[in-house]
Amino acid sequence: MRILVLGGTVFLGRAVARHARDAGHEVTCAARGVAGTPVPGVRFVAVDRDSPQGLSMLEGETFDAVVDVTRRPSHARHAVAALAGRVGHWSYVSTGSVYADHGTPGGTVATTPLLPPPPPEIDDPTGDAQQWYGPCKVACEEAFRAVVDEQRLFVCRAGLIVGPEDPTERFGYWVRRLADGGEVLAPGTPDAPVQCVDVADLAGWLVRAGKTGLAGTYDGIGAPMPRAAFLAAVAAGVGRPQPRLTWVDQDFLIERDVRPWAGERALPLWLPLPEYAGFMARDVSASLAAGLTTRPLAETARATLEWLGAAHRPGVAGGLSREDETNVLREWHGRRA
Ligand SMILES: NC(=O)c1ccc[n+]([C@@H]2O[C@H](COP(=O)([O-])OP(=O)(O)OC[C@H]3O[C@@H](n4cnc5c(N)ncnc54)[C@H](OP(=O)(O)O)[C@@H]3O)[C@@H](O)[C@H]2O)c1
Known part of the structure; x- marks a missing residue:
């Protein structure tokens, strides 16, 4: 399979690229190369997604699967617009921070309400704007759902990702x-x-999701x-x-x-x-049934x-x-x- 990782220069993105490469897939990572470097043995394409034309370097190419980790709604919108019709399956790595309720144990994708998206002028939840991280990820999810056929879209709401190369402590x-x-x-x-998930387990699930065509929204976290x-x-x-x-x-x-x-x-x-009480007590039986292994x-x-x-x-x-x-x-x- 030809797989495109939008990102791939740090932690989870690198793990996805590594897993896909080791599984014998043809891997392209597209990022600026600012945060880090891709794993050896994959193709790297330098792109800057801050520009609406940022993915033009990939023009004309087709991919069986794409994994995107962005936290900027404009990046998500540009990606689906630029690659529409040339991608078989999309995985978007979202976050448990999209949820509006962290107090109820046993929550599921179906039962936990979401935060509203941010006002349109908020597009970069970094630096002083980190309180907008969850809302921006909600807006990214919406950008994918607006364009990608639901049978081809996997939204993976990751919880705490742990393991080698974690940039946090x-x-x-x-x-x-x-x-x-x-x-x-x-x-x-x-x-x-x-509750947490090993970065390699999450990466493996994302790659398999592209291969098997997993569709739907799931929490990406272990029990x-x-x-x-x-x-x-x-x-x-x-x-x-x-x-x-x-x-x-x-x-x-x-x-x-x-x-x-x-x-x-x-x-x-x-x-x-x-x-x-609910933040690290989510019911993830649906994710485990859908192929997440821990x-x-x-x-x-x-x-x-x-x-x-x-x-x-x-x-x-x-x-x-x-x-x-x-x-x-x-x-x-x-x-x-
Ligand atoms: N860590 C956790 O515990 C946790 C928990 C829940 C959810 N998540 C989610 O899991 C994912 C983690 O992804 P990750 O570990 O790969 O780290 P990340 O920091 O989210 O990676 C962002 C990627 O995007 C690239 N990028 C940033 N700005 C860009 C631009 N203007 N143009 C092109 N590329 C750009 C970066 O590379 P360059 O800077 O080199 O361009 C990097 O490869 C994220 O979606 C995060 O929201 C993480």
Whole structure:
């Protein structure tokens, strides 16, 4: 199959190109080449999608499948206009951030309402405009649905994607922290749900979707697991099968300005409950039935640790520092004593 990856220079896009190449497909990646480079063995076409004519370098070519990761509605509109009639199957990588309700566990594509699209002048949810990320992805989905026949369109709403080459430190924080050993601050409660998807599993599903013609809208995320099982699996994957976890109440963490999810002073993959009780507790039985396969999380952790080591990446950018973690734990034990 001839497959076009619109993107393909970072994390998921590279994984899609790698998987497609290894499956014997003919792969083209089209991007500027600013964010990174494509994997070896694929064709790279330099394009700038900010221009409506940005995909003219692909004029006259046909593709059996396209995978697009864009977050800009204008990019989505330009892509369907430029490639209409020359593509067999489209996959659009959307996000769980399109949902308007993150508080209800067990939500599905059919039951969870969506955010409205952004006002027309908002087209780039980066920098100071990141609050528009979900609405812009809604508008991208709408741009594909407006033009592409629904029998040929797969909208994949990815949840937290983890594994090697992740440019964020969200999963990497736990990989490093558990690999380091010692007493580990575990946020919230052991039974709180955590949900993620290995980048290679998601990439594999996207490539197979092009091959089999999967149509419809699905969440691109594995089944939820209790936080205790999540931490145990990561610990096992990094060679520390008996982690020394200290569970700390969320209110205590919030009082000490320990922040949720990502960024400075954050404990990644932790979100306050009950406000976010549905964010990592989606019912993904439809996705699993539609061909998403998920590897054991310990394998993902092992591969991520190897990559972090091989990449000689600098210390955790974001996440709770070891000093701050030690201080919070000391206060927690002091209060309990
Ligand atoms: N990471 C997560 O946990 C997560 C969770 C939910 C959903 N998602 C979704 O998953 C996808 C992740 O994709 P990804 O990992 O490949 O990263 P990405 O950062 O979304 O990749 C964007 C791609 O578009 C290209 N691009 C950007 N501006 C361009 C332009 N003007 N012209 C042409 N190409 C341009 C970039 O390459 P150049 O800069 O080289 O041009 C890059 O290859 C996204 O759709 C994201 O919304 C991610």
